[in-house]
Amino acid sequence: MVKNYMEIVVDNILKKILPDYSNLCKCEKCCDDIKAIALNNLKPIYVVTNAGNLYAKVNELEIQFSTDIVKELVKAIDIVSKNPHHNS
Incomplete structure (x- = not known):
């Protein structure tokens, strides 16, 4: 299976920082837009792995890339x- 680790890490970090934004719409469309904007500004990390390995690696990536990912997510949230x- 080919997977972009960055997608999983972005999703995990977004879930952690969203509660800090009380005035932000958190509907599925807005969250997808935030992830897409951030991912377009982050380098993809494609790997071939099985599902068990995938989640073990995610923790490593979050630590290694968290500052850059948070920076891009904050820009995307803005x-x-x-x-x-989305429709009002």
Whole structure:
């Protein structure tokens, strides 16, 4: 199976920082937009692995890349909060 580890790490970190943004819409569309914007600004890390290995590696990546990922997520949150694309 080919998987982009960065997608999983971004998803995990976003779940951790979303509660800090009380005025942010957290609907599925807005969260997907935030992830997409952040992922477009982060280097993908494609690996071939089985599911068990995948989750073991995620923890390593979160520690190694968390600062860059949080930075991109904060930028993406700012963009989406000012320009939500969901229906009101």
